[in-house]
Amino acid sequence: MNEERKSTIEDQILNKLFTIGGIIKNGDLPDREKEKILHILEQVTKGNFDLVLKDSADRRETIxxxxxxxxxxxxxxxIAVIGTGKNKLHVLKAIAKSYGLSDRNIEIVNGFEHSHNIPVDELRGHKWKGVLLGPVPHSIHGVGGHTSLFDFVKDSVGKPVVLMKTNSDSGEVKVTKSSFKVGLEDLLYKIITSTV
Incomplete structure (x- = not known):
């Protein structure tokens, strides 16, 4: 591996650890999630990468x-998926199907990507188990005292909400196959662990 690539990977690892530290410090994670992170970091420190990967496979099986x-x-x-961008819906639904969801279990709510006048009242009253949120405008009318659609949906629906973020350093909200899969897995995990 060349030195430049090695340095880039090291920087990415350090950035992710810094981000995790910030999330933990802000108190955004329940204690059981903090314990899982600690367990993973302990296993990585000991060189037990296979065990960490097994935990990941076990998590998917649990989901x-x-x-x-x-x-x-x-x-x-x-579950609702808001803001899928220009992605082909059949691809996203195929990913959802791999987690056991049929077409009737996933509602794609589109048209929010470029509109600042989102019919937010239509989002109230749904009995969704959770919401997967893609890119939408920051300034949206009708969200009351909320600073973003994310906060509005979280409070209005009262269920887990997950942003689809890329693995880039910026962690931008963008719908890719990878960000959809990771976001969906996180959302489903939150849903099933909150109903246990």
Whole structure:
């Protein structure tokens, strides 16, 4: 590996650790999530990368099993995806299907990407289990005292909300196959662990 690439990877690792530190310091994580991060970092420090990867595979299995159980109890349970951009919906739905969601369990709410006049009243009253939020304008009319659509949806729906962020250093909100998959997995994990 050349020195420039090695330096870039090291910088990315340090940036991610710094970001994690900020999240922990802000108190945005429950204690059980902090314990998981500590466990992962301890395993990485010991060189047990396979164990960390196994935990990741176990998490996916836990999510798929949790979704299956949820859909037995609530077959019409639904999550919303707001702001999918120009992505092909069949690709996003195929990713959702790999986690056990059918078309009736995922509602794509589009048209928000460029509009500052989002019909936010339509977002109230839905019985979504959670919301996956893509890029939408920062300045939106009708969100009351909220600073963003994210905060508005979080308070209005009262369920987990996850932003689809890229793995870039900026962590921009953007819908890619990867950010959709990571965001969906995070959202489903929050949903199934909150119903346990």
């Amino acid at each position: 798929v099993e949790g979704v299956a159980k949820l859909l037995v109890d609530e077959p019409h349970a639904c």
